[in-house]
Amino acid sequence: MVxxxxxxxxxxxxxxxxxxxxxxxxxxxxxxxxxxNQTGAKLTLEEFVHTGDVEVDIYLDRLGWNSFxxxxxxxxxxxxxxxMTSAFSRKFAVTIATDVDAAFLExxxxxxxxxxxxxALRTVHIADGSTISVDDSSIDAVFSYITLQHCKASDAxxxxxxxxxxxxxxxYVALNYRTWVPADLLLVPAGVVMRQLWRIxxxxxxxSQWRWSTRFGWQANRLDPKRVLNLLEASGIDLDDVAIxxxxxxxxxxxxxxxxxxxQRDLDVAxxxxxxLVARSH
Ligand SMILES: C[S@@+](CC[C@H](N)C(=O)[O-])C[C@H]1O[C@@H](n2cnc3c(N)ncnc32)[C@H](O)[C@@H]1O
Numbered sequence: 001m002v003x004x005x006x007x008x009x010x011x012x013x014x015x016x017x018x019x020x021x022x023x024x025x026x027x028x029x030x031x032x033x034x035x036x037n038q039t040g041a042k043l044t045l046e047e048f049v050h051t052g053d054v055e056v057d058i059y060l061d062r063l064g065w066n067s068f069x070x071x072x073x074x075x076x077x078x079x080x081x082x083x084m085t086s087a088f089s090r091k092f093a094v095t096i097a098t099d100v101d102a103a104f105l106e107x108x109x110x111x112x113x114x115x116x117x118x119x120a121l122r123t124v125h126i127a128d129g130s131t132i133s134v135d136d137s138s139i140d141a142v143f144s145y146i147t148l149q150h151c152k153a154s155d156a157x158x159x160x161x162x163x164x165x166x167x168x169x170x171x172y173v174a175l176n177y178r179t180w181v182p183a184d185l186l187l188v189p190a191g192v193v194m195r196q197l198w199r200i201x202x203x204x205x206x207x208s209q210w211r212w213s214t215r216f217g218w219q220a221n222r223l224d225p226k227r228v229l230n231l232l233e234a235s236g237i238d239l240d241d242v243a244i245x246x247x248x249x250x251x252x253x254x255x256x257x258x259x260x261x262x263x264q265r266d267l268d269v270a271x272x273x274x275x276x277l278v279a280r281s282h
Contacts, residue, residue, distance in 0.1 A: 078147025238282030
């Protein structure tokens with residue numbers, strides 16, 4: 001049952017705060033920490049969306065997705081209030097924004113109506129945190145950024161399988177994960193403690209609305225390429241052109257998929273603690 005999923009509480013709390021604000025500009029000023037760790041009276045939704053515009057240009061270029069975007073349906077896992085979704089909606093024929101929080105999706109629609117092409121937007125609520133209510137083989141490209149690290153590992157793996165279920169044969173998937181870095185020696189135990197505290201009635205609900213506690217609590221999982229690729233292999237999912245993208249000069253441990261070592265490539269803009277799985281569905 002969704003209410004029993006304490007892991008989802010902080011996002012719901014942030015969504016409720018987003019819902020209480022009069023407009024998305026206020027959401028960015030007061031709860032921008034949900035996305036970019038910044039708050040302040042001078043922040044605007046426009047600036048926030050601009051950071052997404054810049055990143056979408058970079059990622060579509062590096063992924064080689066510009067060649068097909070204008071005729072394609074793309075699905076973004078974890079859109080939040082639409083920082084990148086506005087740009088996606090201008091580039092793709094149809095953009096489907098998905099998120100665990102329905103209030104974020106409403107704000108996302110507001111954001112896209114101001115800065116993107118709202119007529120090209122659909123929203124789909126990931127109510128249980130791991131299932132995407134979209135038909136099999138119906139999407140040309142699935143993208144996810146700074147989301148799969150912020151949910152339980154089992155949800156991140158579930159959403160990974162879902163990405164390959166919904167993408168069309170020959171379609172593209174690019175999913176961003178977070179792996180281990182030295183600071184995790186402190187961050188990961190702190191996150192475990194914080195998530196236990198969230199279980200305490202009343203106190204938990206309050207804690208989950210504060211920036212400092214959520215920063216710890218959201219550091220929810222670390223997944224390495226082996227775990228993700230083992231899952232896909234065990235599920236019998238056929239991949240083509242599979243590769244791991246990583247911070248320049250920081251490859252992940254070698255990993256194989258169906259007996260072949262997976263290609264690894266530098267991605268100039270990748271965070272040191274991030275890696276990307278890119279692949280085409282067979
Ligand atoms: C840090 S925000 C990133 C939003 C957006 N990708 C961006 O780059 O601006 C993470 C988002 O993931 C969403 N999220 C967290 N857990 C999720 C889950 N299990 N399924 C779907 N979305 C989830 C949160 O609600 C939040 O909107």
